[in-house]
Amino acid sequence: MRIIYMDNQKTTKIDEKVLEAMMPYLKEKYGIPMGEFGHRFEEEALEAIEVARELLAKSINANPEEIVFTFSDIDSDNIAIKGKALTLKDRKVIIASKIERKSILDSLKFLGDLGYKYKLVEVDEEGFIKLEEIDHIAAKGAGLIATHVGNHEIGTIQDVRALGDISEDRNVHLHLDASHAFLKVPIDVEKLKVDTMTLSSHLIHGPKGISALFVREGVKLKPIITGGLREKGLSPGEPSVANIVGFGKAVEIWDWNDVRKIRKLRDLLIEKLLSEIPETYLNGPRGDKRLPNNVNVSFMKVEGESILLQADARGLIVSTGSACYSQELEPSYVIMAIRGKYEFAHGSIRLSLSRYNTEKDVLDAVSILKEVVENLRKISPL
């Protein structure tokens, strides 16, 4: 069975060149850095990490000293959000939107239990955060805005420049989760007024188990993991040198021509799904305000998880924001926030593309989904 992988916002296939670059650090060069000076194993590990740090920094126009390696995107969000919150002496109010990733939402719940206040602002029908609400709350005295660049489920690219302006005008720390947007949309921290930002490796054909956090020079975060001084004391575990090298390599070999190709495939996929499968609706915006690799649609009268399982049986790998847990169908909270209707949230699926996808993949995916949705509608109680 031919497998068509369209779950690239869950994780991506590692690039062969990335794997090749990592291998020496898994085999012969297994040292870890211990400080500025050390034995040869330590020195070569240190050098490899610093090269990767420079590659990452260059990709967002940052200084290498502003890049902290962490162990996952979730770690990065936690380190930034909790780490900043713990430095707040007053203005213990945090602003986010209703469609953040769980790493942000759950960090806020955690801080809520510690006495912090958090406000989740509304989004419009395409998933754009209502900036006037953010500004209104920030004006009354908030310490932190934690949100995203590109939405993980519906691909909406937020107006981060405006968010940066609010952050500067109201003197509020701005944390952005750019996991899904990193190397999908250009990010220049010289121009963008962001204080901390999460960058992902495993969504750009790099290895898993490694991520990064941009921490602007001068920004103070309280370490939430203690036990060492590595990575500015913010992520002090023994570094996975191979993963860091792989992350750097994934950034180094990134080709923006692939992004242009993926965007065309995305638009073809949207067009075919909407035209060939009745009662299908696009969630999120079109064009340049949508992540180039994201498609999210709702099929009426079917459940997302049923589509996922049936598509998988036919070789198409997709994902859904809704899930059937313990006999209760849990709708996608992101789709609920933009649509406000269960029928849209239950039947939503996300198809996310990568440079390995082809036009044939797109056409075959539409054909499989058409068959699956038609069959499921025949037996659907909805």
Added chain:
Amino acid sequence: MAKYVIDCRGEKCPKPLYRVKRLVRIIDRDDIVEIIGDDEKSKGEIALAIEGMGYEILSIEDINSNTWRIVFKKG
């Protein structure tokens, strides 16, 4: 050729279908799988998935008013 039985009575969607898909990954070609369940939604979706995977459904029957049985061969 081996025969496997999945008794998923009392289990609701999507668990029965997950169990079928997991078993299919590890059994051999020509093995027979019998599934017994009482979730009507799972009955329809399991049958669709078996067809989707290209395997042969040998029988679908109602054992009583709320229990069904599906038998298929991994082709």
